[in-house]
Amino acid sequence: MPTAVLPPTSGAQGVRVSRSRAAHAGELAGIGWLGGLGVVERERVAADLRVVTVQPGELVCRIGRPVTYWFGVLDGLLKMSNDTALGMPITFTGLPPGGWFGEGTVLKREPYRYNIQALRKSVVAGIGVETFHWLLDRSIGFNRFVMNQLNERLGQFIAAREIDRITQPDARVARSLAALFHPLLYPGVGDLLRITQQELGYLVGLSRQRVNEALAALGAARLIRVEYGGVRVLDLAGLRGYPAAR
């Protein structure tokens, strides 16, 4: 997605397993892909699932570290990024609630290839590598979910290349928002995306003031409604195609 420079991160050390806890029933109920599993599989996932709360700036996983978990965002907002040789971070995508990530790394049992960092206080779940492979080996429903996930995300990264070539700030904001509102990749978002204009600026690569102006334009176009601490989508197709062809 767009390149974005983020402010210096406070001493982010990575998440220790000792801080994790089991998921409660409400959190399990919010994980959509569990519904595609059988009883036995669901029970093993529930037993294996770990949950941590991460603070702003904290790293969920760091590039080069050995793979430990397949992660999901239960609440909050993360960003996926890498550092360039010059030390400038480039942001690939934001990860809002309902998003699961890291399956490519888990599949290959390779070190993480991206940094995943919390933009705000967030709740992150993870299942172990062995459980992930165990599910792949026996659950058609899980395979279907993972395949669909990979397919949808491929579409997102193609769209991200388009966004990169768009220079108009309003259009960049519109399409980046549309990506974050993806109902299959981020089913926890719903109609209201909790994101500050500052955070959106980090993801899109624009100043907060310019994001504010873009949001006002998109609101005037009846595509979104700007709310305190978030954005409500009114016309997802319109956002995705902004500015509308005529």
Added chain:
DNA sequence: GCATTAACACGTA
């Protein structure tokens, strides 16, 4: 011209 940073007042959680 247009986006950025800085700064401020104001409203909300």
Added chain:
DNA sequence: TACGTGTTAATGC
């Protein structure tokens, strides 16, 4: 109180 928003002014490419 702390944070997020909306706005203006000065600065830079």
